[in-house]
Amino acid sequence: GNSVTQMEGPVTLSEEAFLTINCTYTATGYPSLFWYVQYPGEGLQLLLKATKADDKGSNKGFEATYRKETTSFHLEKGSVQVSDSAVYFCALSDRAGGGNKLTFGTGTQLKVEL
């Protein structure tokens, strides 16, 4: 079956530091890949997505590139802010069986300190 593996947290960084959150996946076929963000006490928001190999998703300074050869979709940001503190989820979309099921990684909590 499909699965998503992302790095364990929590990740603690100083403001303006570089961020990388690793994500690798296992899937049959050609899934779409997503990063969702969950701020404290809130629901999930789509941060960025990529639908095919070599696509780069980007939003709010975050980027991730769909790497089929390494089955990875690592999240990066050049300079994090305190307001980026949240839980980040990597996910893939499986359209098998006519549905659109999101399979999530375990989430990585990011804490950004001044």
Added chain:
Amino acid sequence: DTAVSQTPKYLVTQMGNDKSIKCEQNLGHDTMYWYKQDSKKFLKIMFSYNNKELIINETVPNRFSPKSPDKAHLNLHINSLELGDSAVYFCASSQETGEQFFGPGTRLTVL
């Protein structure tokens, strides 16, 4: 305007009770979902409906029964609540296989 809304936001109840969580979307989407987030933040799909028809039904106890009266609503009814049902339940919607929009979540606590 709220895109995907859920009620209630918090639900505290005793073991053995029956409860419902309601979800409504005003995005005109034809597919709706229920996800469960456990205490370790792990998210897993439970159900998906497309145009009121059940299309995804993961391995979920049959105490959980989704009901979709129309395309804009997907309610979750839970019978005989157990301690292990305590979690945050998220509703989501999408247009066919497009981006999923999530509701704010319902935190269920079973005592």
